[in-house]
Amino acid sequence: MPQASHYDTMSIRKEFPFFEANPGIVYLDSAATALKPRTVIDALLRYNTHESVNIHRGVYRLSQQATDTVEKVRARVARFVSTADDATAVFTKGTTEGFNLLAHILTSEASKLSDRFAAYASAKPPAILLSESEHHANIVPWQIAAQRAGYKLLYLPANADGYLVPPADFLAQAASTYAIRIVSLSLQSNVTGIIHDLAPYREFAAKAGAVFIVDAAQAIVHVPEHIRSLAPDFSVFSAHKLFGTTGVGAVVGSKPVLDHTDVYQGGGGMITLVEPDRSGYLEAPGKYEAGTQAIGEIYALGAAIDFATQNAAALSAIEADLLAYADEKLAATGIRIFGKTPTPYATLGRSPIYSFEVPGVHAHDTGTILDEQDICIRAGHHCCQLLMRALGVSATARASFSVYNTRDDVDRLIDGIGYVKKIFRTDGHGTKHKAS
Ligand code: PLP
Numbered sequence: 001m002p003q004a005s006h007y008d009t010m011s012i013r014k015e016f017p018f019f020e021a022n023p024g025i026v027y028l029d030s031a032a033t034a035l036k037p038r039t040v041i042d043a044l045l046r047y048n049t050h051e052s053v054n055i056h057r058g059v060y061r062l063s064q065q066a067t068d069t070v071e072k073v074r075a076r077v078a079r080f081v082s083t084a085d086d087a088t089a090v091f092t093k094g095t096t097e098g099f100n101l102l103a104h105i106l107t108s109e110a111s112k113l114s115d116r117f118a119a120y121a122s123a124k125p126p127a128i129l130l131s132e133s134e135h136h137a138n139i140v141p142w143q144i145a146a147q148r149a150g151y152k153l154l155y156l157p158a159n160a161d162g163y164l165v166p167p168a169d170f171l172a173q174a175a176s177t178y179a180i181r182i183v184s185l186s187l188q189s190n191v192t193g194i195i196h197d198l199a200p201y202r203e204f205a206a207k208a209g210a211v212f213i214v215d216a217a218q219a220i221v222h223v224p225e226h227i228r229s230l231a232p233d234f235s236v237f238s239a240h241k242l243f244g245t246t247g248v249g250a251v252v253g254s255k256p257v258l259d260h261t262d263v264y265q266g267g268g269g270m271i272t273l274v275e276p277d278r279s280g281y282l283e284a285p286g287k288y289e290a291g292t293q294a295i296g297e298i299y300a301l302g303a304a305i306d307f308a309t310q311n312a313a314a315l316s317a318i319e320a321d322l323l324a325y326a327d328e329k330l331a332a333t334g335i336r337i338f339g340k341t342p343t344p345y346a347t348l349g350r351s352p353i354y355s356f357e358v359p360g361v362h363a364h365d366t367g368t369i370l371d372e373q374d375i376c377i378r379a380g381h382h383c384c385q386l387l388m389r390a391l392g393v394s395a396t397a398r399a400s401f402s403v404y405n406t407r408d409d410v411d412r413l414i415d416g417i418g419y420v421k422k423i424f425r426t427d428g429h430g431t432k433h434k435a436s
Helices: 009-013 038-050 061-081 095-105 140-149 170-177 199-208 224-230 255-259 295-310 312-331 363-372 385-391 407-424
Strands: 087-092 126-131 152-156 179-186 194-196 211-215 234-238 249-254 271-274 279-281 336-338 347-350 353-357 378-380 396-400
Touching: 009 312, 038 295, 061 087, 061 224, 061 249, 061 295, 087 095, 087 255, 095 140, 095 211, 095 234, 095 249, 126 140, 140 152, 170 199, 179 199, 199 211, 211 224, 249 255, 295 312, 312 353, 312 407, 363 378, 363 396, 363 407
Parallel strands: 126 152, 126 179, 179 211, 211 234
Antiparallel strands: 087 249, 194 347, 234 249, 271 279, 336 353, 353 396, 378 396
């Protein structure tokens, strides 16, 4: 199959110093964290080398310049995931902290939400709707909040291939019993790469008067346009999956809503006035940014959004090419790939994130043997234990591709899987024992 994409992966790849430092390595773990292009590393370095001053509180020009840079990145982040005029971005440590923030403020009695979200005015018992396909970051914070605030947790079921398949009357029944105040779903699975069609759930949330949240941790790099078109009340992501650094992410949502919700963490930088027994708080987003922010990482996030925007066409063409090529090549190996069965369930497609099982071989063994061949994949439950249960496994091996990967990387993976099968003497369809 000739390379379909006319984009030059090799010149994009040269922008990633990782490959100079690790020649010969096949990096197939971008769903865990993406590699960083030089422009992102330079932005982090620029702040820490030349502009290393604090923001928002300095009266001197250098501090004001750094504040300007951070505020420009904030505006870019909000525009990257939202078309709403009133959208703002709250900087967090990442997706996980974003969900902890939302779980607190959306279940706190101090938040004033009933004017905007009718479910908060209902007398029915309150509930939160999630799915079995969610990352633990979009489950555990809600469990903690639900226990504290007395909410019921409801889960849309996933099937044995990772698709969301609620029974026809699932939503209607849930809504007749509970006031579903929060619907929080991942647009794209970090396990299967499936881009879920969330439009029906978005519509349901709007009708139910619920807050609709999108876990955009994976979608932010593969399909940011779908986040924008869903127009969620909040979306949550981490910079490090979008070619940015670790340590920063954002919650994007309506500033007027955030102005009326409870505070989360307290400290310097989020107050207007502190008295001995009470304090006044800034408007959003400032009231959610207690303490010194990850300033260099925010600079780098700005560069990451520039990189993703400038390379958007190349990114989707290269990913589409890798998806078609890897689909065909992997099918021929006889391994089980999760989320790839032709399905009647509505999805918006997939990205090249492959969870697979070499029959008879534990995912960790597959990962270790591939590592011996310089191929980096992930093995485990991928922080999705409910989904693993639905898939009927305890772990999968996962290979995830990005803009810097090539068809050669797919070929290396196929050869590596061949070697795993040889070591374990499996024919790809049944179990045999490991060769000693
Ligand atoms: N949600 C999804 C879908 C993810 O893939 C991840 C990370 O893998 C997270 C949430 C959590 O992101 P972080 O660990 O950066 O907070």
